[in-house]
Amino acid sequence: MSNTSPTSRRAFLRTAGGVALGIPLLSACTGSGESSQSAGADPSDSAAGPVTVTWWDHYRPLTELFEKKLFVEYKKDHGNVTLQRRQLDPADLGQALQLARRSNQLPDVHSTAGLGGSAAALVTNGWFQPLDDLIDLANNPLKDYLYDGIHRFDGKVYTFPVFSGNWHDSTTWVNTALVKRAGLDPEQSPKTWDEYRAAIRTIDQKTPDSVHGLLLPMKDTDYLAGKLNAFAQMAGAPGQTDWKTGETIVATDPFFEAMEFLLALQKDGVLHPASSSLGPRDARARWAAGEAALFAWGPWFIGGLMVEESPAVKRGISAWQIPAPTAQRGIVYVSPSPGSFFVSDQAKNPKVAADVMARMTTPEFAAQLATRMDQPPILTDAVAKAEVHPAYRKNVEFFQQDVRIAPVPEVRNAGVAKVLAEMRDVHPSPGEIVQAVLTGSTKDYKAALKQYADKATAERKRAIDAAKKKGAEVSDADWVFDNWQPGQDYTQSSYK
Numbered sequence: 001m002s003n004t005s006p007t008s009r010r011a012f013l014r015t016a017g018g019v020a021l022g023i024p025l026l027s028a029c030t031g032s033g034e035s036s037q038s039a040g041a042d043p044s045d046s047a048a049g050p051v052t053v054t055w056w057d058h059y060r061p062l063t064e065l066f067e068k069k070l071f072v073e074y075k076k077d078h079g080n081v082t083l084q085r086r087q088l089d090p091a092d093l094g095q096a097l098q099l100a101r102r103s104n105q106l107p108d109v110h111s112t113a114g115l116g117g118s119a120a121a122l123v124t125n126g127w128f129q130p131l132d133d134l135i136d137l138a139n140n141p142l143k144d145y146l147y148d149g150i151h152r153f154d155g156k157v158y159t160f161p162v163f164s165g166n167w168h169d170s171t172t173w174v175n176t177a178l179v180k181r182a183g184l185d186p187e188q189s190p191k192t193w194d195e196y197r198a199a200i201r202t203i204d205q206k207t208p209d210s211v212h213g214l215l216l217p218m219k220d221t222d223y224l225a226g227k228l229n230a231f232a233q234m235a236g237a238p239g240q241t242d243w244k245t246g247e248t249i250v251a252t253d254p255f256f257e258a259m260e261f262l263l264a265l266q267k268d269g270v271l272h273p274a275s276s277s278l279g280p281r282d283a284r285a286r287w288a289a290g291e292a293a294l295f296a297w298g299p300w301f302i303g304g305l306m307v308e309e310s311p312a313v314k315r316g317i318s319a320w321q322i323p324a325p326t327a328q329r330g331i332v333y334v335s336p337s338p339g340s341f342f343v344s345d346q347a348k349n350p351k352v353a354a355d356v357m358a359r360m361t362t363p364e365f366a367a368q369l370a371t372r373m374d375q376p377p378i379l380t381d382a383v384a385k386a387e388v389h390p391a392y393r394k395n396v397e398f399f400q401q402d403v404r405i406a407p408v409p410e411v412r413n414a415g416v417a418k419v420l421a422e423m424r425d426v427h428p429s430p431g432e433i434v435q436a437v438l439t440g441s442t443k444d445y446k447a448a449l450k451q452y453a454d455k456a457t458a459e460r461k462r463a464i465d466a467a468k469k470k471g472a473e474v475s476d477a478d479w480v481f482d483n484w485q486p487g488q489d490y491t492q493s494s495y496k
Contacts, residue, residue, distance in 0.1 A: 061303030149410030159339020176316035213270035225431030246479030
C-alpha cells in the first residue's frame with residue numbers, strides 16, 4: 001500500500017545514524033557471487049552476461065503483480081536479467097534505506113516510504129539518478145502527469161506517478177454482516193458526523209459484546225494526522241495551508257471541529273479497547289477477525305485483505321463515503337500524485353532498472369494494477385474496465401466526488417524545492433497532537449495546534465532565508481495562489 005498521505009511531511013533528511021534492523025542487506029554481487037554488471041549495461045543486450053536488479057518497496061498488496069507479472073514478463077524478454085525484490089513495512093524500509101546508503105548498498109530501485117523527506121529534499125541530497133538520462137520519457141503515456149518540483153527537478157525527470165493522487169485515507173470500510181446484524185444498511189453511507197456517530201452506537205449496541213463499533217489505531221501518528229486533515233477539509237478547510245493567503249491554518253475552526261469529532265467518537269465508548277496500542281495493519285487484522293464493524297483507511301484496504309485476510313472479503317465488505325459535519329460537504333484537497341519509485345544514485349545497473357520501471361507506465365500495467373485494488377492507477381480509466389470488488393469501485397467513485405488537486409508551490413517556483421530541502425520537522429506534529437489528546441496526555445488541543453502553526457510558520461521562514469543564502473529566489477508569496485478556487489482542481493494550466 002501507499003502510506004504517502006495528503007499531508008506529507010516536508011523535512012530535511014539526515015541520513016546519519018541509521019538504525020540496524022537485523023535485515024541482511026543485498027551485496028553488490030549476483031547470486032552466483034559474480035560482480036553485477038556496470039552502470040552501462042544495456043537492457044537490450046542479452047549477451048552482456050548476467051545482470052541483477054535489486055528492488056525494495058513497501059507495497060505488500062502488489063507482491064503478486066510485481067513478482068509474478070512485471071518481473072516474470074521482463075525476464076521473458078531479457079533472460080539475462082534477475083530481479084530481486086524485498087518488501088518491508090514503511091518504517092522498516094526507511095531505516096533500511098538509510099543504513100544501506102551509509103554502507104553504499106542501496107538497491108537499484110526503491111520506494112521512499114519511511115524516509116520522511118520530500119522528493120525535493122531527497123533529490124537535493126543526492127539519493128537518485130535522473131530517469132531521462134536512462135530511458136525515453138518524451139513520448140511516454142505519463143508525460144502529461146509529470147510536474148516540476150514533484151517529478152522533475154532542474155529540468156531532469158527523476159520519477160513518475162504510478163498511482164493516481166485522487167484519494168484520501170479516510171474511507172470507512174464496513175463488515176457488512178455485522179452492520180446488517182445491527183439492522184442497518186451496509187451500502188448506505190451516513191452523510192453527517194451525527195449520523196455516523198449514531199450508526200456506530202447502534203452497531204456497538206446491537207452486536208455481541210466481543211464486537212466493537214469502530215477501530216481507530218492511535219499508535220500511528222501519520223494515520224491520525226490523515227484523519228484530522230480529512231475531517232477538517234470536510235468541515236471546509238482547504239488543508240493545512242490557506243492557498244489564498246499562504247498561511248498555516250491548523251489552529252482554525254475546521255481543525256478544532258475535526259478534533260472534537262474524533263474526541264466524540266472516543267467519548268461514545270464505541271472504539272475497540274486496543275485502539276491505542278494498534279497501528280493500521282494490526283488494526284486491519286483485528287477488523288478482519290470480526291472484532292470491529294468499521295475501520296477507516298485508504299483505497300488499498302481491500303488489496304491488503306486479499307493478500308493476507310481474504311476470507312474477510314468473501315464474508316462481505318462495503319465502503320462508506322467520508323462523512324461531513326453537515327449536508328454541505330467539503331472537499332479533500334491533495335497534491336498531484338508523487339513518484340512511486342526511483343533509481344538510486346548507488347544503483348549498479350541503472351539502465352536496466354529504469355527499463356523495468358518503464359514497464360509500469362503502460363495502459364496494460366495500469367489495468368493490471370487496478371485489479372490489485374491498491375491506490376487507483378494514474379491512468380484511472382483502467383478501474384472502470386478492471387475486475388475489481390464492487391466496494392473498491394464504489395470507493396473510487398467517492399474519490400471522484402470528494403477529492404480535488406490542490407496547488408503545489410514547488411511546481412510554480414522551483415526555488416521552493418530548495419526551501420523544502422532545508423525544512424525540518426516541527427514537533428509535536430498535528431498527528432502527535434491528536435494522539436496526545438485521544439490518550440489523555442494533552443487537553444488543550446487548541447493551544448497545541450496554535451503552537452504548531454506558529455512553529456511551522458517560523459520554520460518555513462527560516463528555511464526560506466537559508467535557501468536564499470544558497471541562491472534561491474523564493475519568498476512567502478510562493479505559497480499564495482490568488483486564482484485558486486474552492487471545489488476545483490488546480491491543474492497544470494492553472495500555474496500559467
